[in-house]
Amino acid sequence: MPAARAHAAALLLALALVLGGCKRQYAIGDHVLVAWEGNVYPAEVIEVLGPTKFKIHYQGYDDIWDEVVPRDRIRGLVEGNVVHPPPPPKVRSKGLQASQTNVYKIGDRVRVEWHGQMYPAVVTGIVGQERYRIHYDGYGSEWDETVGLSRIQAK
Structure with a gap:
């Protein structure tokens, strides 16, 4: 019986290795x-x-x-x-620190450059030093993005 158990264990190990190797x-x-x-x-x-x-x-x-x-x-x-999803707590904490000195605040209306054109948007979050999460007016949340100061103009 011990040989059968060892054989079964070897088969399970081989199967696990084969299936593990199939991961993309x-x-x-x-x-x-x-x-x-x-x-x-x-x-x-x-x-x-x-x-x-x-x-x-x-x-x-x-x-x-x-x-x-x-x-x-x-x-x-x-x-x-x-x-x-919303930023993790450690990101929000860093954003809160940055918000004390950043140019824009949450809720500020801005214009954001995207592929050479300016679009109206609102600042929805602060993710770092002069790094903002924005939402484009009239577009779904899948278009929200994080942008730096260089892409933003005051509205």
């Missing part, structure tokens, strides 16, 4: 969903550090939040429009 490998430029601080956020793979480690950039966030994540925090590829 991500590449630089892939748009993925990543578990971060209790929510899932859209991000881009900016560096592959090995078969199970990736450096990612969270879409709409400052580069200071880029991080190396293990494969198991990536929930899959982004498909369609993704509504961004």
